[in-house]
Amino acid sequence: MHETANDTVRLLWGPPAKPSRGPKPALSLERIAAAGVEIADEEGLGALSMQKVAGLLDFTKMSLYRYVPGKAELIALMVESAAGEPPAPADGADWRERLTAWAHHLADSFARHPWLLDATVGPRVMGPKELSWLEQVVVALDGHGLTGPERMDAAVLLAGHVRGIAQQSRGTGASGGPEAELLAALGAMVRQHADRFPAVAAAMADPDGRDRALDFGLERILDGLAALIERRTGGA
Amino acid sequence: MHETANDTVRLLWGPPAKPSRGPKPALSLERIAAAGVEIADEEGLGALSMQKVAGLLDFTKMSLYRYVPGKAELIALMVESAAGEPPAPADGADWRERLTAWAHHLADSFARHPWLLDATVGPRVMGPKELSWLEQVVVALDGHGLTGPERMDAAVLLAGHVRGIAQQSRGTGASGGPEAELLAALGAMVRQHADRFPAVAAAMADPDGRDRALDFGLERILDGLAALIERRTGGA
DNA sequence: GAGAAACAGTGTCTGGCGGACACTGTTTGT
DNA sequence: ACAAACAGTGTCCGCCAGACACTGTTTCTC
Incomplete structure (x- = not known):
């Protein structure tokens, strides 16, 4: 029985601190989530590992498991942290x-x-x-x-x-990046097989504002x- | 230099067989992709590994790399295989x-x-x-x-x-499954915090056809x- | 104040992963 | 006949998530 759902719910909705007897925790869910966000922002979610998160905080990997049941729950915290508060609706707006x-x-x-x-x-x-x-x-x-x-x-x-x-x-920022290569390759394919995809080829050829x-x-x-x-x- | 993009393009668009001198390949991209699809259908993409695909075909993991440069390209093939041909448009339809x-x-x-x-x-x-x-x-x-x-x-x-x-x-098929637990937990949270999310709570309470x-x-x-x-x- | 319980952080280990590389054996063009 | 090309294998590496036993610290209860 893993109960991951309930773990996640408790983590996201009800962490009203602890009673606690032993030493005080040196970390916090907020700091851990922030470290995870920092790594994911820079290297992507695929490069996120417990090792890296712990390393960024100068702790060992296993110490994170005192705060978070597993990687999935860490990511859930990261999502919540990165989402932030929604924008306040403008007053006079319909x-x-x-x-x-x-x-x-x-x-x-x-x-x-x-x-x-x-x-x-x-x-x-x-x-x-x-x-x-x-x-x-x-x-x-x-x-x-x-x-x-x-x-x-x-x-x-x-x-x-x-x-x-x-x-x-995604990845098509002004810099171009390695993703631009994909688009270029795909565009070349479409042009090369324009007979099979005439409508798409024509649509892509149209020099309009993108x-x-x-x-x-x-x-x-x-x-x-x-x-x-x-x-x-x-x-x- | 990895050239993954070009590898993938070549794999998806232009595999016009090979000239070949040595022994004939015992596998094919189609069979490999089909095996991958079978595993992913049953256990999800997360459970897909080269080991499992190879095992399903009674080959060793490394033999797959004779056909596919890496896992990413295998998945690309699986997508193409699972997508299938698009539905033919009905004749009289607008x-x-x-x-x-x-x-x-x-x-x-x-x-x-x-x-x-x-x-x-x-x-x-x-x-x-x-x-x-x-x-x-x-x-x-x-x-x-x-x-x-x-x-x-x-x-x-x-x-x-x-x-x-x-x-x-996803996962909310008639069987309920383990995902139903998530929805139940979320629904409970919304009801419990109905003061903070009145509109959503009311909308979810509305017994309409879903x-x-x-x-x-x-x-x-x-x-x-x-x-x-x-x-x-x-x-x- | 003494002892014990609770707890934070660590070190070690396991099983699985993707993939590099050197290898064996087979097929086929020269 | 022979050598090049190639299919499939076995071994190895680094990295991963996580289980578990452990040490050291704090604090509550006698």
Whole structure:
């Protein structure tokens, strides 16, 4: 019996300090998570190891297991730490403006911590900060005729889009980097096999302003939500 | 110099057999990829190792390296193998029906091979089959006033949504499984802290038909695209 | 104040991983 | 006939997550 789920929940939601009899802990969950974030930011999640985290803190690997049951739980703490508090909604903004700002903030988070993409695959326990992000969207859509589940679905839709864009544009910062090689190779392949993929080849050849993918999808989603809202509120 | 990108491209796009002088290879990329898919389907991508793949084929681990430069390239082959050919578009269908069918097919693929979610994070070289999926979307949107990049953006939007839904509903098959525990724990936390997340708590308490997230988002996206198309084609 | 319980951090070990490299044996072109 | 090319093997290395027994320190309870 591993009970990893409950361990994670307790770690993320209820660490109200300890009674304690022996020596005081020299570390803290916060410091450990911060060290993990630092490593993951610089070298990626794949390069994250207990050894490295411990080394950065000048402790031994095994000492970390006094604070954290395992690597998975450490990553959950890192996610919660890197997510941070969601942006405060602007006062005078309507739902559309709020969701737009929210999406851009989320995209910024992914850009700052690309490993969040790897760390948040699959179903997992969300921490309070992550839930606050979700709450923001549901709140913004309150009172427009949408049901509760619909508002949740809308949040998932929005987050999924930002995530997909972040994933696609990962590593394509101005520097070029080693990822540019991939795109170049892929582009060459598409051109070389243009007969099999005429539409994609033509689309890629079109010299238009790029990097609009985030806003393009965002506007389509918001248009779609607006249509639903208008239908529900009777065009008021 | 690793040249991993070129290795992968060559593996996925151009393996026109070899001239060859020595003994004939007993394995093939197809068989190796199929073995990998089998393991990943059953135990997940995390449990995939060269040892296991080789063991399933009754070969030694190192023999696989005669066919594949490394594990990353093996996974790329597995993705291409599991993706399969995209669904043929129905003849009389308009763009909206085609994209709906496409999205459901993609969702099916993710349901059949959940590890595809893990295997397709980050920028990578797409194989011909994966590109064919993309091509289908771009083709379906041809001739409706959208620019090439816009059609590509729409494809990314659509794929990103399906992906996000697949990710969220992973492991929540009818059986319940160990993932249900996570959801239960999370739900308990939300109820317990309902003061901090009133909107989410209310939305989760709403006893509505669930599992509509895929179609909900899909319809919003398609509505948004329809609005754009109508605007572009002058309402024709 | 004395002793014991609780606890923090360490050192050692195991099983598994990806992969480098040298090797054996087989096939085939010259 | 022979040598080059090649398929598959065996051994080795460094790294990983984590189990477990251990030492030393702190603090609560007699």
